[in-house]
Amino acid sequence: MRDYKWRLQENVISDADLELLVHFIRTTKRFTQFTKVREFEEAFAAWQGCKYCIMVNSGSSANLVAVAVAKEMHGWSSGDEVLVPAVTWPTTVTPVMQLGLKPVFVDVNLRDLSFDYDALENAVTRQTKAVFAPHLLGFPADVARLKAVCASHGLILLEDCCESQGAVVEGAKVGNHGLAGTFSFYWGHHMTTVEGGMICTNDDEVRDLALLKRSHGLARELPQDAHAALRRRYSDVVFDFLFLTDGFNVRNTEFNAVLGLAQLARLDDFIRIRNRNYTRFLEICTPFEDELILLRGLGMSAFVLPFVFRDVARKTAFEAILRRAGIESRPLISGNLLRQPVFSTFGESCDFPNAEYLHLHAFYIGNNQFVEAERLAALQELMGAFFARPTGVAR
Numbered sequence: 311m312r313d314y315k316w317r318l319q320e321n322v323i324s325d326a327d328l329e330l331l332v333h334f335i336r337t338t339k340r341f342t343q344f345t346k347v348r349e350f351e352e353a354f355a356a357w358q359g360c361k362y363c364i365m366v367n368s369g370s371s372a373n374l375v376a377v378a379v380a381k382e383m384h385g386w387s388s389g390d391e392v393l394v395p396a397v398t399w400p401t402t403v404t405p406v407m408q409l410g411l412k413p414v415f416v417d418v419n420l421r422d423l424s425f426d427y428d429a430l431e432n433a434v435t436r437q438t439k440a441v442f443a444p445h446l447l448g449f450p451a452d453v454a455r456l457k458a459v460c461a462s463h464g465l466i467l468l469e470d471c472c473e474s475q476g477a478v479v480e481g482a483k484v485g486n487h488g489l490a491g492t493f494s495f496y497w498g499h500h501m502t503t504v505e506g507g508m509i510c511t512n513d514d515e516v517r518d519l520a521l522l523k524r525s526h527g528l529a530r531e532l533p534q535d536a537h538a539a540l541r542r543r544y545s546d547v548v549f550d551f552l553f554l555t556d557g558f559n560v561r562n563t564e565f566n567a568v569l570g571l572a573q574l575a576r577l578d579d580f581i582r583i584r585n586r587n588y589t590r591f592l593e594i595c596t597p598f599e600d601e602l603i604l605l606r607g608l609g610m611s612a613f614v615l616p617f618v619f620r621d622v623a624r625k626t627a628f629e630a631i632l633r634r635a636g637i638e639s640r641p642l643i644s645g646n647l648l649r650q651p652v653f654s655t656f657g658e659s660c661d662f663p664n665a666e667y668l669h670l671h672a673f674y675i676g677n678n679q680f681v682e683a684e685r686l687a688a689l690q691e692l693m694g695a696f697f698a699r700p701t702g703v704a705r
């Protein structure tokens with residue numbers, strides 16, 4: 311069988327990107343966070359359509375800072391609850407635990423992969439403070455429903471957009487609908503800085519707290535116009551070493567920002583090609599809808615090509631065929647998180663039937679700006695041959 315060498319991730323850094331980096335390294339005197347990071351943040355805010363962006367060293371760090379900021383701003387106490395879905399990347403959830411809050415898992419739906427919205431409403435208690443809603447695999451969650459739940463219970467909405475950069479819902483890009491939105495620029499995401507992340511917000515207080523928490527809690531990280539008053543107020547401490555809150559060090563570097571600026575300029579093209587691939591993928595899958603559940607996302611910014619089989623044995627058989635053809639696959643994100651040892655004390659996996667379904671029935675293959683018609687045609691051929699055969703298993 312031919313080896314299509316269709317990897318989950320491919321090298322998305324172009325020769326031009328490399329030239330730019332080499333030139334930057336040869337000509338700069340400053341490698342730590344400085345003007346390039348600021349330039350990238352401003353360009354990203356213009357692209358995203360929000361007031362402020364704060365660059366960090368990963369999407370996970372963006373989540374950590376976003377939850378820490380919300381906790382401090384709203385005075386949440388240890389044990390206060392944050393609603394999270396049973397399917398997402400673990401670092402949507404772990405910051406909640408790391409900050410002494412309690413993640414309360416809610417099942418997902420099989421249309422946009424976000425929360426089962428009825429279950430979300432039912433999971434709210436007097437301790438609930440926030441909903442941390444990821445937009446998964448490029449599909450925007452139903453933001454109107456999320457906002458309605460938040461509004462009726464006085465909850466804060468945080469959006470994890472690490473897999474859905476550029477997806478649009480309710481007339482605006484994901485990440486602009488709650489207190490803050492987070493993004494990942496890890497290798498394999500819509501655009502990359504190799505490692506990197508961003509926190510987006512329209513709120514001045516979130517911006518200030520995120521700037522502080524990104525960098526040790528240092529007052530000098532705040533915008534210049536805040537400095538004079540702080541110098542007067544804390545005149546007994548040298549201003550450059552004045553710590554206003556508990557912080558991390560999750561800064562990024564000038565190299566990553568240079569790469570980010572170059573990739574951002576091509577991002578709309580990348581997203582257009584990913585979406586074109588996904589549309590073609592849906593066309594290929596549609597004749598086999600009796601065996602596959604298709605995810606059709608209005609406003610999507612396609613991330614990968616997901617397969618959700620109605621029959622587990624058929625899924626296993628087809629995944630093996632793809633493997634033999636050199637087409638890599640992996641579980642849908644991290645499967646049912648309640649099966650992961652790290653989260654097992656937060657519930658029984660069987661109480662989250664849709665997450666369990668995705669754990670057993672789903673996988674995905676890669677999609678990016680280099681996936682071309684030839685590979686999609688090969689996929690169509692493999693699928694045609696596979697689905698033409700009798701299943702041989704009860705459905």
Ligand SMILES: Cc1ncc(COP(=O)(O)O)c(C=O)c1O
Binds near residue numbers: 470
């Ligand atoms: C939904 C989601 N959140 C957070 C992250 C973490 O991003 P990073 O790998 O940049 O830390 C990822 C990573 O893929 C993700 O898919």
